[in-house]
Amino acid sequence: MAKIITMTSGKGGVGKTTSSAAFGTGLAMRGFKTCIIDFDVGLRNLDLIMGCERRVVFDFINVVNGEARLNQALIKDKRVENLFILPTSQTRDKDALTKEGVEKVLDELKKEFDYILCDSPAGIEKGALMALYFADHAIIVTNPEVSSVRDSDRILGVIQAKSRRAELGLEPVQEHLLLTRYDLDRVEKGEMLKVDDVLEILAIPLLGIIPESPAVLKASNVGMPVVLDDKSTAGMAYSDAVARFLGEKVEHRFLKPEKKGFFDRLLRRTA
C-alpha cells in the first residue's frame, strides 16, 4: 500500500526541499519506488536540488489540468533506480491546485509507487494545505531556534485539524520531527535550542538530527541530494533518518563534539 509523506514546516528556509530530496532519494536507495512531488507552485526548486531542471517539459499542474499524462511529467532520476521527480510549474500560482486535481494525481501515483513524498511550500495557506491534506505521514522540518519551533507547532495543529485523515475521523497522520541545521558548537554555547528543548515543545517522535554541514549547500548547488554524499555528516544523518522511518533502531549520531586534536583546533575545523 502506497504511503503519502508530506515534508512540511510552516516556516520557510528550514530545509524542506533539501530534506525532501535527501529523504526521497534515501527511500529509493533502499529499493522503494519513490516519487517526490514539488508542491511549491510558482517557486519551484526541487528540480534544481535534484539536478533535473534541464529535463522538465511538463509539470504537476499540467497533469492536474489534464494537459499532460503523468508519465510525460514524471522525471526519472539518472543516479538512483526507483526514484522519480514530479516538478511543478514556475509560471502558475497555488490557486492552480485543487483537492480534486491533486487527489486524482496522487491516486494514479499510488498504483505505481511505494512512497509519495510531497515537498510542501512554506506557510499554512493553500499550497501547504494541499500538500498535507492527503498525508499518511508528516515529517516536520524544524531548525533549533524559537521561531521555527513555534511555526512547526502551528503546522502540527493544522495537520491535526485540516488533513483528510482528521476530517474523515481516520487514524491521525503520523508525525515525525526532523531537526535540521543542528550546530553542535552553537548549542554548546547556548546560542541554539537543544534537542530536548525542541522535543519538549513539539512532543512528537524524533526522526533525525541533521547537523549543520557545508556539504548541504554544496550538494544543492550541484543538484545532488546530500544523502548521496556518504562522506558528509548530513548525508549519513539523512540515511539514518530513513532507516528509522522504516522501523530500524539506529542511534542518533553527531550529538557529541568530536574529540578535537591539536591541529584541528589550530585549523578551526568545522565540518
Add this chain to the structure above:
Amino acid sequence: MSTQVAYRDAPFQLRGANFTMMVLRVSDPRNPNFFPVLSGKIAQAPNFFRNAPVVLDLDDLPAGVPFDFDNFTGLLRNLGMIAIGLQGGTPEQQQAALKAGLAVLPQAKGKAETFDPLAGTGRSPAQGVHNIQAQPEPPAPVPATPAPAPQPEVIVQRTTMIVTEPVRSGRQLYAAGGDLVVVGPVSPGAELVADGSIHVYGALRGRALAGVSGDQTARIFCQSLEAELVSIAGLYRVSDDMDKDIRRRQVQIYLDNGYLHIDPVTV
C-alpha cells in the same frame, strides 16, 4: 488572481477574440451572372471558402435597389459561404439584416478605396476583369497565403509584442497572433509564448515556445542560448538534449522537414 478564480468557477467564459473575415461587397445582386461567377471563384479554392464566414457590404448597391437578405444569404449558403453580418448600410438595410438573423457591424473607418480583383489570383491584367465583370469583388482565393485584405480595417494585422525589461522567473508572456520581442534577459522559469516568432536580445534562460498555434515557419532567435526548453509549433527540445557547442551561443531555431534545428547565427 481572484478574477481568474471567478472565471474558473463560472459555467462559461466570455472573451474577446479577433477573426479575419472576408467582406462581400455587393454592387448588383440582380445580375444573372452573380452567383455563377461567384461559384466559379469558389471552385478555384474550395477549401478556402468552405463554410467561410462573410460580412456583407451594400455600400456599392445603387440607392433604391431592393435587397432580399433571406434569399441572398440562403443562396450564399448553397455555395458554402455563411453570411454572418452586415457592415454599415442604411437604417432600413440594418433592420432587414437583423430580421434575417445577421449581426450589424459598424461601418469600417478609412475604407480601402480600391481593390484589385485580380490580386493574388494569378491572372494577368491582359486577361482583365472582362469575364468576371459581374463579380462583386470577392477577396483573393489563395488558400496558402493570407488573403489580401479587401477591407484592411476588419482584418487584424499580425502584431508584435515588445518587452524592454528583464523577464523574471515565473512570468509568462504571450504574443497572440504575432511575434514576441524581448530586449533584455529572460530568467530561468520564465516562459515566452508566441503565435509567431520569438526574438530575445539578451540571454534566453527560460522557456521559449514559438508558433504555438501551429505556424511551422516561426523561429526563435536569441543572443545566448541557455534555455530550459525551446519549441516551435509543438516540437520541443529540453536543454538536456541540446548540443554543448551551441550553449551560450547566438542562435536561431527553426523547423525544417519536421525537425527542430538549432544553428549558430554567424554574421
